[in-house]
Amino acid sequence: MAALQVIPIMFYIIGLGLGDYKDITVKGLEIVKKCDDVYLEAYTSILTCGSSALEEYYGRKLIIADRDLVEQGADDILNEAMKKRYCVIDPFGATTHTDLVLRAKEKGVQVQVIHNASILTAVGCCGLQLYSFGETVSIPYWTENWNPDSFFSKACNNYRNKLHTLCLLDIKVKEPTLESLTKKKKEYMPPKFMSVAEASTQVLKIIEKHKKTGETPEINEDTLCVGLARIGAKDQQIVVGSLTKMAEYDLGPPLHSLIIPGPVLHPMEIDYLERFRI
Amino acid sequence: MAALQVIPIMFYIIGLGLGDYKDITVKGLEIVKKCDDVYLEAYTSILTCGSSALEEYYGRKLIIADRDLVEQGADDILNEAMKKRYCVIDPFGATTHTDLVLRAKEKGVQVQVIHNASILTAVGCCGLQLYSFGETVSIPYWTENWNPDSFFSKACNNYRNKLHTLCLLDIKVKEPTLESLTKKKKEYMPPKFMSVAEASTQVLKIIEKHKKTGETPEINEDTLCVGLARIGAKDQQIVVGSLTKMAEYDLGPPLHSLIIPGPVLHPMEIDYLERFRI
Structure with a gap:
């Protein structure tokens, strides 16, 4: 023994x-x-x-x-x-x-x-080189009056620098309900996890807003994206397609992450990503 | 059973x-x-x-x-x-x-x-926020005729963007000796691993070169750096000090990594790093 x-x-x-x-x-x-x-x-x-x-x-x-x-x-x-x-x-x-x-x-x-x-390095399993990632960003859930988009300029900055962007998607756990905020005993909303489709839809809205003001952001609806779900679990899923396609694709249960690869990919990165095309 | x-x-x-x-x-x-x-x-x-x-x-x-x-x-x-x-x-x-x-x-x-x-995320144990890291760079061993310094402009770029830079340090394993290159049976040099002191010395030389041409790079000899050794092992070591200090400090056996933090630190990052001051 x-x-x-x-x-x-x-x-x-x-x-x-x-x-x-x-x-x-x-x-x-x-x-x-x-x-x-x-x-x-x-x-x-x-x-x-x-x-x-x-x-x-x-x-x-x-x-x-x-x-x-x-x-x-x-x-x-x-x-x-x-x-x-x-x-x-x-x-x-x-x-x-x-x-x-x-x-x-x-x-x-x-x-x-x-x-x-950690998801920060496990995303390497989609074939994108970890050394070519720029700053990681977080995409928050929007509310009626709060539509932050500063993450988008960070992603565009990475893109300009030929770097990939990992977008971590919002998680809401133990959020008190509005009604319970004034009460002694807090009641909580059911947990929610942002999906790749939700995140992509928000990004598309930001792009739309920029276009209305005459700008042409580096990242647009046709930009190639990688959607990842449940990385490390048996039923993990990786899909590759345009941002528009991502906004329509259902990757199933959480957790999801979204990658916006840089504009110039290594040939091996291209070969690898091709296998996950929608 | x-x-x-x-x-x-x-x-x-x-x-x-x-x-x-x-x-x-x-x-x-x-x-x-x-x-x-x-x-x-x-x-x-x-x-x-x-x-x-x-x-x-x-x-x-x-x-x-x-x-x-x-x-x-x-x-x-x-x-x-x-x-x-x-x-x-x-x-x-x-x-x-x-x-x-x-x-x-x-x-x-x-x-x-x-x-x-992975070392890419384990470095978070020095207290710097992982989300505030920019592109990871690699510092290669210089030879007599090959002194690449492109990693330095990447690190300066991160610094300008207020991001930390993780520098992975060169590893030489199974390098054939010059004499054996022409022989059938290759002989190999003993493995070598770049130390934080060696890496910092090379960075100081690059800064010196820039200064000679009248430039003032964002990262200089006084820039605060973090030296890490054997992260995840029992005898891991983390030290914080200027680049000049790093060039003189012996962190012991491999593997080493060097971080050049961005110019603006979160108060909690500062508190944390202070504990590792040389």
Whole structure:
């Protein structure tokens, strides 16, 4: 029998990986099994496998905690973390907890990050070279009075610089309903995830607006785009076509991402993308 | 006892992760254990744990294959891959095998990628926001007659756009010696890995050259830089200081990376970086 491994008292942040419960790393799993308390970050709704599948596989009770709770309750947790082993399982790949880590360090609590795959690099599976990506942008859900489009100028800037743009699409989880905002007990809207079709439709509206003012933006309705869905999961999907086509295409359940490749592609990138043509 | 899991006949590309043999994902490890043949990509010299540690932990004989061998021998492997399960373990995170995947698809061989952490996102552990990175650049080793500096204008371009630049540093593995180039049997130079100090020294030389022609590049000797070494491993190191300081600092064994942050940092980025000041 292997010697029982003792993990040090520490605050761990563990990347979950992109697909299902088996996408955690071996090291991450060992720590999850041995920590005194295991938090799972709020975005459970983005899990492709559901939190109960995680609990069963890990053999651990998971404390489902939204980001606010983790960060607001952080002081209590961190005060305990000198004596106990805590870990936070992070569906986004364990790199975005700057605030939490800073506060841990202030209190003298050791932090260890167990890295895992992230959508930021997994998108390389569509065949576009990761080194040719410019700044990543986020496309937010528009509301009646709020139609931000600054991401579009960033994407155009990348395009001018012959770089690809990865567009991360908005996620709304735990949004209080308007009616409940004034009440004591908040009620939440069902989670929603922007699809490639929704994102493309918004981009088309921005292009339309620019054209009305006589501009001709670098990115237009005919620009080649890549739509990605559920990358890393068994049923992942990649499709390639014009922005107009993307606005009509249904890629199924979340999570989706959209890539606007630069204007000049490497021959191998072209060969690769061709296989995913709509 | 859990039911014996059968993995489908397929060509697998499996990310190894950044640290040691336990940084493979649970899914990746299951596949490695069950494949008929397991290739380990050439860059074993960048492994922090050595390939024999991998063999022992996986309980599998690994076929050490450099990239050329994998790609040249690919036809034979792929012809067999309809009947056998092959996997390639990729120290870089399983996203850069475009050519191999294309050839597999041409032959009708199914390919599955098991993603893992990559240095491209793991650098987020220094506290700089991943969304504020521009184009990634590579700093090559200079030779007597070849001093390329195009990466520097890319980094300056990122800087002007208020974006951080991740500089990947050159790796020389399996470089034939000059004398052996004309012989039948190639002899190879010992592997070498560019350090943050070497990279910074080259950047300083480029700045010097620009200054001699009367230019004042955005990035200069006083620009704040982040030096990273062995990210994801137990003894990882992060240091922050001017480019001049980086050129003098010894970060120890490979692999190293250098970040040139943009000119405007978020207050939380500043707080975080301060903790790593030289």
